Amino acid sequence: MDIQFRTARAEDISALRELIPLAADALSQGYYTDQQIRSAITHIFGVDSQLVTDQTYYVAVAGSQIVACGGWSKRSTLFGGDQMKGEDDDFLDPARDSARIRAFFVHPEWARRGIGRRLIEMSEDAAREAGFTRMEMGATLPGEPLYAAMGYEVSDRFDIEMPDGVTLPCAHMTKELASRHE
Numbered sequence: 088m089d090i091q092f093r094t095a096r097a098e099d100i101s102a103l104r105e106l107i108p109l110a111a112d113a114l115s116q117g118y119y120t121d122q123q124i125r126s127a128i129t130h131i132f133g134v135d136s137q138l139v140t141d142q143t144y145y146v147a148v149a150g151s152q153i154v155a156c157g158g159w160s161k162r163s164t165l166f167g168g169d170q171m172k173g174e175d176d177d178f179l180d181p182a183r184d185s186a187r188i189r190a191f192f193v194h195p196e197w198a199r200r201g202i203g204r205r206l207i208e209m210s211e212d213a214a215r216e217a218g219f220t221r222m223e224m225g226a227t228l229p230g231e232p233l234y235a236a237m238g239y240e241v242s243d244r245f246d247i248e249m250p251d252g253v254t255l256p257c258a259h260m261t262k263e264l265a266s267r268h269e
């Protein structure tokens with residue numbers, strides 16, 4: 088089936104709120120414990136609706152079903168859905184700061200078909216267009232192989248402490264964007 092890629096819209100958010108826990112639950116197996124997955128779905132993973140407003144979040148659509156989402160950000164927040172959003176989410180300065188790669192989730196039945204790769208390319212193209220030369224992200228362990236395949240390198244590892252006391256090991260990953268002409 089053909090997959091269409093487009094910018095996410097406000098009316099997609101309810102479908103994304105179903106897709107994200109499903110993807111996180113199925114595709115985190117073997118990387119995180121069931122307790123870590125459950126806690127992360129409650130406290131971390133989710134839609135950051137600011138990205139939808141900013142039009143920097145994308146969806147992959149097969150037929151009438153949204154099968155994946157992911158995007159980038161020109162704002163400071165590194166990870167997390169609306170449920171963990173603080174007050175400030177300031178604009179980054181492309182001359183000084185790295186743009187963020189944000190919130191990639193692929194429906195388990197659509198995994199390993201290059202959708203994540205394509206969403207990263209769309210994100211990097213748009214960030215480059217906005218003047219950014221570097222990308223950075225807080226990656227989950229299940230996300231790490233995709234980002235590594237796309238040229239991202241681990242700069243350090245950290246644990247996110249969730250409100251229930253469970254910790255989620257993550258990786259800080261970065262990439263220099265080559266210009267489109269190189």
Ligand SMILES: CC(C)(COP(=O)(O)OP(=O)(O)OC[C@H]1O[C@@H](n2cnc3c(N)ncnc32)[C@H](O)[C@@H]1OP(=O)(O)O)[C@@H](O)C(=O)NCCC(=O)NCCS
Pocket residue numbers: 110111114115190191192193194197198199200201202203204205225226227228229230231232233234236
């Ligand atoms: C991470 C995720 C988005 C990957 O999406 P995807 O569409 O399956 O990735 P792609 O098919 O584009 O993979 C591209 C390449 O990345 C690497 N890769 C992706 N997933 C991998 C995995 N589970 N194991 C090993 N390598 C993997 C491979 O090199 C792959 O190329 P190949 O299939 O030709 O070998 C998906 O597994 C997911 O939703 N995971 C759960 C949620 C999550 O943790 N998201 C990351 C948040 S930071």
